[in-house]
Amino acid sequence: MKVLVDLCVVPIGVGVSLSTYIAECEKILSGAGLKTALHSYGTNIEGEWDEVFAAVRRCHEKVHAMGAPRITTTIKLGTRTDRDQSMQDKIDSVKSKLAATAAPTHASGPDTP
Amino acid sequence: MKVLVDLCVVPIGVGVSLSTYIAECEKILSGAGLKTALHSYGTNIEGEWDEVFAAVRRCHEKVHAMGAPRITTTIKLGTRTDRDQSMQDKIDSVKSKLAATAAPTHASGPDTP
Amino acid sequence: MKVLVDLCVVPIGVGVSLSTYIAECEKILSGAGLKTALHSYGTNIEGEWDEVFAAVRRCHEKVHAMGAPRITTTIKLGTRTDRDQSMQDKIDSVKSKLAATAAPTHASGPDTP
């Protein structure tokens, strides 16, 4: 089963600077061959269910091994059976709707989106 | 690795009434021998990582099989290496702090917190 | 607009023990006259949109004032226009489905669910 995930790992008990831990998670995810996209409040992941969650588990194991005694993680995950949809498809779908309403049909200027 | 999870499964494309789907998920989770506690915006789960996520996967499979073409799920999950902590421990910990400040039964001063 | 919320406030940079901060948030929420229910991975809240989010903001202000330099919070929130639904309604709805399928001990009719 294919899954789209938004992952946000928060190490607790290691101070306020968390990017070193997040960078290690990024390496684990891309090292697992998963398609990822980093954003400012998490990482989008696209892959097979078992591979994704095995990688998320390795992120927890790694962050603990780096010294974090506690981790709280937030995950959003989507599956669908009606059609195949990639991470990029979802973004494109919203952007096409925005473009459709933003671009008046009689636009004449050079920078119409 | 033991994990505490908050799970919220949202079937999409099956109308506004979702409790039938949630009830099936509850049955899967408890049928898997996991400790669960239903609340009004999800279900708390306590168990071993692999067993918990295998059960969450079966929830998705079941909800799709019931007719939902799309599912979006939100998960919070916590792990810790410093000590063992149950779902009830977390609640007790907050409640003991509330009791300590709320019930100074022998308070004598005007500024008792 | 009425809203049902699941709130999980995570202070960062104050060590691994967070219940003192959570207890203060509980006091703010109940002090605001909001209906709340603590669970092991957050707090369910029922109230008017503006009152709920004003109280959540005060939680952040308080937790910062207590010394946490950074906070990450996860919120699930639901609104609906088709009918009024309380936190308890949601739990009752799932439990009635579970009861219907789990205990047809003396069912005699052909269409017992």
Added chain:
Amino acid sequence: MKVLVDLCVVPIGVGVSLSTYIAECEKILSGAGLKTALHSYGTNIEGEWDEVFAAVRRCHEKVHAMGAPRITTTIKLGTRTDRDQSMQDKIDSVKSKLAATAAPTHASGPDTP
């Protein structure tokens, strides 16, 4: 108080195609003068607390007005008092860590990390 938010609005009861609703939310957020970044499982927002949550409320009002009887939304939100941090800062911080370990330009050993 400045806040960084990850917003994911899920209309329920309107079928499986949600991008039209999300596009309307995007217009509300950018129309409110907020800095936003769309990703494949939500939208990152940077702004003042009250402005951000007023805009999120307008998203709910709009999506209901468009015909969705029910909405469930997931929000991650971060505040910090130790320093000012933009959405881009967070991404840059992780990327710089990744670059540091990935590109040892003058690495001489076989097992340089």
